[in-house]
Amino acid sequence: MPIVIVLSGPTVTQERYKAAVRLLKGGEGGMQRPGDWPVEGLLSHVAGQGPQGFRIVDVWDSEDSCRRFGEQLAPVLQQTGITDPPEVYPAQTFVSAALSHA
Known part of the structure; x- marks a missing residue:
């Protein structure tokens, strides 16, 4: 079953998001495709x-993929100053057209 993570709040900003992406990616460049993420899924x-x-x-x-990503993400969020807790819940429905836009 797909799992949804929603992260928002006062400490979630575009600048901190960009910093977190750089740390997850290990340098410059965005995360444009699922294969760019540090874990599969x-x-x-x-x-x-x-x-x-x-x-x-x-x-x-x-849930397993989500958990593995959370283990990678938690220290990055702490390092970038994002302290708002994510909402995590099972998806009731998931439909995708498999598009990728930056």
Whole structure:
């Protein structure tokens, strides 16, 4: 069952997101394809600025993949100053057209 992670809040900013991506990637360059992530299992990643602030939404293929990513992500979030806890829940429905846009 796919698992959704939503990260938003006062400490989640575009600048901190970019810093976290650099740390996860191990340098410059974005994470444009699922293979760019440090663990396998990413189905979807969306990040952007909305009226309520910057928001990041991931969908993972399983609880195990989500957990493995969380283990990689936790120290990166701490290092970049993102302290808002993520919402994590099973997806009721997941539909994807498999597009990739940066």
